Amino acid sequence: MTSHWPGLWTALLPSAPHQNMGLRERLCAALREAIRNGSLAQDSRLPATRVLAQDLSLSRVTVEAAYAQLEAEGYVRRHTGKGSFVAVQTTGKSGVRERKSRSLVPLMRLSQRGQTIVDTGGCMEPLSLQAFAAGSPDLRAFPHAVWRQLTNRRLRQDPEALMRYGDPQGRQELREAIAQYLVASRGVRCDPGQVLVLTSSQQALQLLATLLLDPGDQVWMEDPGYQGARTAFAAAGAGLEPLPVDAEGLVPDFTLPVPRLIYLTPTHQYPTGHTLSLQRRLALVDYAKRTGSWIVEDDYDSEFLYDNRPTPCLQGLDIADRVIYLGTFSKTLFPSLRLAYAVLPQALVQPMVTARSVCDGHPAQLAQAVTADFMAQGHFAAHLRLMRQLYRSRRDLMLECIQQQLPWAQVLNSSGGLQLSVLLPDGAEKELSRQAQSKGVATPSFANQQVRPAARDGWLLGFAALQPSEIREGMRVLGTLKLPAHARQR
Amino acid sequence: MTSHWPGLWTALLPSAPHQNMGLRERLCAALREAIRNGSLAQDSRLPATRVLAQDLSLSRVTVEAAYAQLEAEGYVRRHTGKGSFVAVQTTGKSGVRERKSRSLVPLMRLSQRGQTIVDTGGCMEPLSLQAFAAGSPDLRAFPHAVWRQLTNRRLRQDPEALMRYGDPQGRQELREAIAQYLVASRGVRCDPGQVLVLTSSQQALQLLATLLLDPGDQVWMEDPGYQGARTAFAAAGAGLEPLPVDAEGLVPDFTLPVPRLIYLTPTHQYPTGHTLSLQRRLALVDYAKRTGSWIVEDDYDSEFLYDNRPTPCLQGLDIADRVIYLGTFSKTLFPSLRLAYAVLPQALVQPMVTARSVCDGHPAQLAQAVTADFMAQGHFAAHLRLMRQLYRSRRDLMLECIQQQLPWAQVLNSSGGLQLSVLLPDGAEKELSRQAQSKGVATPSFANQQVRPAARDGWLLGFAALQPSEIREGMRVLGTLKLPAHARQR
Numbered sequence: 001m002t003s004h005w006p007g008l009w010t011a012l013l014p015s016a017p018h019q020n021m022g023l024r025e026r027l028c029a030a031l032r033e034a035i036r037n038g039s040l041a042q043d044s045r046l047p048a049t050r051v052l053a054q055d056l057s058l059s060r061v062t063v064e065a066a067y068a069q070l071e072a073e074g075y076v077r078r079h080t081g082k083g084s085f086v087a088v089q090t091t092g093k094s095g096v097r098e099r100k101s102r103s104l105v106p107l108m109r110l111s112q113r114g115q116t117i118v119d120t121g122g123c124m125e126p127l128s129l130q131a132f133a134a135g136s137p138d139l140r141a142f143p144h145a146v147w148r149q150l151t152n153r154r155l156r157q158d159p160e161a162l163m164r165y166g167d168p169q170g171r172q173e174l175r176e177a178i179a180q181y182l183v184a185s186r187g188v189r190c191d192p193g194q195v196l197v198l199t200s201s202q203q204a205l206q207l208l209a210t211l212l213l214d215p216g217d218q219v220w221m222e223d224p225g226y227q228g229a230r231t232a233f234a235a236a237g238a239g240l241e242p243l244p245v246d247a248e249g250l251v252p253d254f255t256l257p258v259p260r261l262i263y264l265t266p267t268h269q270y271p272t273g274h275t276l277s278l279q280r281r282l283a284l285v286d287y288a289k290r291t292g293s294w295i296v297e298d299d300y301d302s303e304f305l306y307d308n309r310p311t312p313c314l315q316g317l318d319i320a321d322r323v324i325y326l327g328t329f330s331k332t333l334f335p336s337l338r339l340a341y342a343v344l345p346q347a348l349v350q351p352m353v354t355a356r357s358v359c360d361g362h363p364a365q366l367a368q369a370v371t372a373d374f375m376a377q378g379h380f381a382a383h384l385r386l387m388r389q390l391y392r393s394r395r396d397l398m399l400e401c402i403q404q405q406l407p408w409a410q411v412l413n414s415s416g417g418l419q420l421s422v423l424l425p426d427g428a429e430k431e432l433s434r435q436a437q438s439k440g441v442a443t444p445s446f447a448n449q450q451v452r453p454a455a456r457d458g459w460l461l462g463f464a465a466l467q468p469s470e471i472r473e474g475m476r477v478l479g480t481l482k483l484p485a486h487a488r489q490r
Numbered sequence: 491m492t493s494h495w496p497g498l499w500t501a502l503l504p505s506a507p508h509q510n511m512g513l514r515e516r517l518c519a520a521l522r523e524a525i526r527n528g529s530l531a532q533d534s535r536l537p538a539t540r541v542l543a544q545d546l547s548l549s550r551v552t553v554e555a556a557y558a559q560l561e562a563e564g565y566v567r568r569h570t571g572k573g574s575f576v577a578v579q580t581t582g583k584s585g586v587r588e589r590k591s592r593s594l595v596p597l598m599r600l601s602q603r604g605q606t607i608v609d610t611g612g613c614m615e616p617l618s619l620q621a622f623a624a625g626s627p628d629l630r631a632f633p634h635a636v637w638r639q640l641t642n643r644r645l646r647q648d649p650e651a652l653m654r655y656g657d658p659q660g661r662q663e664l665r666e667a668i669a670q671y672l673v674a675s676r677g678v679r680c681d682p683g684q685v686l687v688l689t690s691s692q693q694a695l696q697l698l699a700t701l702l703l704d705p706g707d708q709v710w711m712e713d714p715g716y717q718g719a720r721t722a723f724a725a726a727g728a729g730l731e732p733l734p735v736d737a738e739g740l741v742p743d744f745t746l747p748v749p750r751l752i753y754l755t756p757t758h759q760y761p762t763g764h765t766l767s768l769q770r771r772l773a774l775v776d777y778a779k780r781t782g783s784w785i786v787e788d789d790y791d792s793e794f795l796y797d798n799r800p801t802p803c804l805q806g807l808d809i810a811d812r813v814i815y816l817g818t819f820s821k822t823l824f825p826s827l828r829l830a831y832a833v834l835p836q837a838l839v840q841p842m843v844t845a846r847s848v849c850d851g852h853p854a855q856l857a858q859a860v861t862a863d864f865m866a867q868g869h870f871a872a873h874l875r876l877m878r879q880l881y882r883s884r885r886d887l888m889l890e891c892i893q894q895q896l897p898w899a900q901v902l903n904s905s906g907g908l909q910l911s912v913l914l915p916d917g918a919e920k921e922l923s924r925q926a927q928s929k930g931v932a933t934p935s936f937a938n939q940q941v942r943p944a945a946r947d948g949w950l951l952g953f954a955a956l957q958p959s960e961i962r963e964g965m966r967v968l969g970t971l972k973l974p975a976h977a978r979q980r
Binding site for chain 1: 511515519522526559562563564565577578598600601602603604607608610611612613614615616617619624626629630632634637638641642645646649650652653654655656657658674677688689690692693696700701702703704707721722725726767768769772798799801802807824825826827828837840841843844845847848849850851852853854855856857
């Protein structure tokens, strides 16, 4: 008998792949496999449980249980007194009448929209915190003990309430804290009913793109500008109109066809750092009011301006409800918190909440509750004050180092943010970045943020998460780079 | 002077809307508002700081700071010796040349896809835990102390590592734990590289719909079937083909046009509770292999089968890589954890990770790390064993109560799950539900899960989260309902 069952022996040996299953499960798996691959054909008779038990040195109860399980699953048919038989034919024709005239689709074809998304290359955030990689906040300076205490309090207090399904718009207490913060600090006009809590501004951009943009709709983008937004709008099939940026921010061109949406980082343009001038703000808000274009104001890092108070947001100027305001806790608290927010015109609240529920249900409740406590108890304001001071001193050190060690680099704007924009001699970026990388220093390129070919060479150097010694060492390395000959000649 | 500045006085009074701002900010806000609404025209001269300070009983430093801020923002132009002037005209024509021939779009028009999503009504999960509302696990029986300890350990150990941006595919340790669990318990064929961690199976369905379905593509659905899946596929513009369900699960019709995707809940069909027979599994897997259709296997609650061990999953039968397997921690752990997983054919891994990164970046790291610890330390398996016992006893109590008190109700299938499907006399559901609701008992209707009009009347009664006393009391109330006359006559 044994010679007919080599597969069973193998499966039951300790070295078999299913070794962390019980004996019964391993016997079931081996029998299923034998039926599936045709070793046991339909209607063939299985050995009696007594025989197989003896043969495999198993208890008869185990074999009996395995047969019962396989019968329940439909692999085996049992007739009292007659024995157990293979109940199915698992290979070859199913014998069912089938429509003939079907055209087979290529096995891996994605949808058109899916292919567009894959072609964007996605939005991969930098996982490294080395100099000068990431636009990350300093997580070492985070008040971990406070956060842990607040988390514990919530986990002890009423854990069940935070484990249930939650409101797809976000917890009321957090929406209140966000609205209060935005009204007081950013000049946003809103009440908590307009706030939508999301996992990230990327999710906000993706939802807005899905909800507002038909394929072919025009979107005005700052160029250079934020790649994550470009990706979301491109994924929706929109036509992107890259507009130049000067010292007053985006240069609008009202002679262009009316766009469906205008994407702006007006407080601190990404990546140049410029602030959109009041004149242009008013012109854009007025334009949106008259044309019905949407303006998306991505206020991603206004909390970190070091020389002046940040300009109040564009949304506060908008009396026609055309501005959608976005902010995130990824930079003010930490990236893996997965909390961001949109302030929506009333008419968009219900559509966005519905779309959000279809996309991923609701945001995690514990993270929301702890964040709300952190804000309500004043920790958020205190943390921002401290981080502003800390990052300002690091910004100053960056400027000092660049001046001393990178004579060929020109700081574009140093008013704020977690990274510094630096212009390089034309055509030098690739070679300088190659040298830097070989010496273990990351120098994120402007090129990733630009669409038009005539764009400038430059770096976007993350500094906020770095200790002074790490900044000095990174800058020392950059100081040893050799400017390529063709760049020196210009 | 004061008479010219009523708005300022109002803004500075304690009852004004900006009362939680500082004096400087309140003065700025009032001046901005006056400039915006035209009370202060372009080029008009602002009062000298000394005069205004006296007039408003403010320190001159405050007024000076406010003017400086407004100058930085572009509202005000200051000339030493001459005074401060309004720098912008904020109402009326901007004077910029504009394209004339634009057609104004309706202000609130959503995109076609956006309107489709809004029209689905979204996926609102039941927020109530009253009898017999939700398909929720029992959160009171959750091992809160263990979870809190694991959370604390991670928050103490290396908090920074869990606060950074993370891998959009999910943490390696969690993907390993999930793969190990699925191979051993569900017969899934996979390695951790095929596992994608998501916030919810809803997110998985939405991403798959976006990536795989073009508008008009056919999708086979079980009917009655899971509404969240219908919503995701409808939102992608797919054509839904509702197929009937019998005691062997979905009844496939291979004479229909080849669908792009087949959505199945084969282990425990939602909501009927039937298991897809082996013969049909094999036929469907074979069909998908030959036609190139995708099969989405939503294994949403196989952990909670009470009489037999669950049938191994469909994905394990698939040697042609056409089956996408979905599972969730919403029912095995808790809904607001926001963690679920997909096991993807190799060829879909990179496209799905890219699409995921565009949608919302990456899943929260702390929740992933704690879940991985919970699994690796054996708590997950122990919790499932306990919950199975607990829910089985509650299921038994439900059956007993139904038999005793609801003679007009017929249990459809009671093999498992967090809710029980009950058939009602034809045409009685609406009236019975109305009566139940008026007595404070929720009776989720089958109707929400059905597409075809000929469908049966029935309820889907959630019981797993309820204490025995709550079950008894809810059933006692249902026992007092009066069957409508037309239903009694049939």
